[in-house]
Amino acid sequence: MPRCLLRFCLPIKIESPACGRRLEQEMIAQKEKERAPRNRTIELSEQEIEIYRKRLIYSENDVSDCRNRIICADAFETLKRLPENSFDLIIADPPYNLTKNFGENSFRQISVEDYEIWLDSWLKETVRLLKQKASVYICGDWRSSSAIQRIGTKYFTLRNRITWEREKGRGARANWKNASEDIWFFTVSDDYVFNAENVLIKRRVLAPYTENGKAKDWEKSAAGNFRLTSASNLWTDLTVPFWSMPENTSHPTQKPEKLLAKIILASSNENDLILDPFNGSGTTAVVAKKLNRNFVGIERNETYCLLAEKRLALTEKDKTIQGFSDGIFWERNSLNSISRKGAKKIKRIG
Numbered sequence: 239m240p241r242c243l244l245r246f247c248l249p250i251k252i253e254s255p256a257c258g259r260r261l262e263q264e265m266i267a268q269k270e271k272e273r274a275p276r277n278r279t280i281e282l283s284e285q286e287i288e289i290y291r292k293r294l295i296y297s298e299n300d301v302s303d304c305r306n307r308i309i310c311a312d313a314f315e316t317l318k319r320l321p322e323n324s325f326d327l328i329i330a331d332p333p334y335n336l337t338k339n340f341g342e343n344s345f346r347q348i349s350v351e352d353y354e355i356w357l358d359s360w361l362k363e364t365v366r367l368l369k370q371k372a373s374v375y376i377c378g379d380w381r382s383s384s385a386i387q388r389i390g391t392k393y394f395t396l397r398n399r400i401t402w403e404r405e406k407g408r409g410a411r412a413n414w415k416n417a418s419e420d421i422w423f424f425t426v427s428d429d430y431v432f433n434a435e436n437v438l439i440k441r442r443v444l445a446p447y448t449e450n451g452k453a454k455d456w457e458k459s460a461a462g463n464f465r466l467t468s469a470s471n472l473w474t475d476l477t478v479p480f481w482s483m484p485e486n487t488s489h490p491t492q493k494p495e496k497l498l499a500k501i502i503l504a505s506s507n508e509n510d511l512i513l514d515p516f517n518g519s520g521t522t523a524v525v526a527k528k529l530n531r532n533f534v535g536i537e538r539n540e541t542y543c544l545l546a547e548k549r550l551a552l553t554e555k556d557k558t559i560q561g562f563s564d565g566i567f568w569e570r571n572s573l574n575s576i577s578r579k580g581a582k583k584i585k586r587i588g
């Protein structure tokens with residue numbers, strides 16, 4: 239990281255034994271707290287902490303064999319050590335340009351110009367890691383979005399900007415409620431993977447059109463009328479993880495699995511290798527595993543790395559992704575109504 243920016247980020251900390259003990263005590267205290275009966279937030283037991291620690295690669299370890307592993311270390315240092323020309327897709331969800339605590343470290347809001355320097359300092363390290371057909375997705379809020387566009391186009395070809403609705407947002411008295419985020423989509427070259435047919439959306443048809451008495455581009459089912467449509471760059475079918483969802487953890491900015499599934503299905507093929515340099519609670523890694531891709535995740539906070547390991551272990555028993563079924567993305571809440579009514583699978587059309 240450039241020296242001028244160091245003051246904005248607290249020093250990188252890989253937990254010392256004392257920190258480890260404190261972490262354990264915090265975990266136990268948290269576990270002892272009353273949980274609402276429907277609270278499905280993923281937590282770590284003392285025993286799990288010990289087991290999952292053994293699976294992590296720490297900064298002092300060799301990273302040459304890091305396929306399907308979580309690296310608990312600083313991204314700036316680690317990116318320099320990864321093998322070149324090896325990744326098919328990078329999904330980066332870096333700290334946004336906001337003051338925010340991530341466990342023991344925090345990110346402090348800086349000027350747009352300084353945020354650009356910060357972005358540039360790690361993004362430039364990713365260029366040599368990517369294959370010719372690779373894609374890069376970078377997440378940001380409205381404030382950091384323009385910086386991502388400028389720095390991303392320095393190294394890659396810009397393909398699109400996806401805006402996704404966060405559904406919930408905090409109201410402001412003198413501003414619009416902030417309820418959306420951006421994801422910038424870049425590719426290394428003009429020859430890139432894009433599987434549009436793998437990210438179709440099933441939408442309820444409000445005004446079903448018929449031609450000669452036959453449904454036009456929609457299908458009737460016991461649960462209602464539905465149509466399959468191409469995914470646009472406006473995503474309104476996502477739910478940010480919350481306490482009663484099985485994917486939820488204590489990470490403050492966890493992304494929905496469904497969001498990662500769209501990116502991974504569209505921009506990679508089975509067995510491809512995906513890198514997430516700001517892995518957090520492991521959403522990219524977990525969805526990559528569920529969709530038969532390989533992954534490498536980098537995250538400097540040990541607790542988040544351990545949560546990611548637990549989520550990866552849970553995928554052995556459950557590979558479902560909320561809102562994605564039978565190869566189709568369903569509009570928010572429509573899949574629930576289908577299962578409740580016990581309707582038969584709706585045939586794919588179009």
Ligand SMILES: C[S@@+](CC[C@H](N)C(=O)[O-])C[C@H]1O[C@@H](n2cnc3c(N)ncnc32)[C@H](O)[C@@H]1O
Pocket residue numbers: 311312313314331332333334340343489491492493494515516517518519520521522536537538539542
């Ligand atoms: C926006 S969050 C990612 C959340 C993630 N997508 C998820 O679904 O859980 C950004 C993460 O980057 C981590 N981080 C920040 N600076 C880092 C650095 N220099 N190296 C590695 N990780 C870092 C933070 O600890 C935080 O968990």
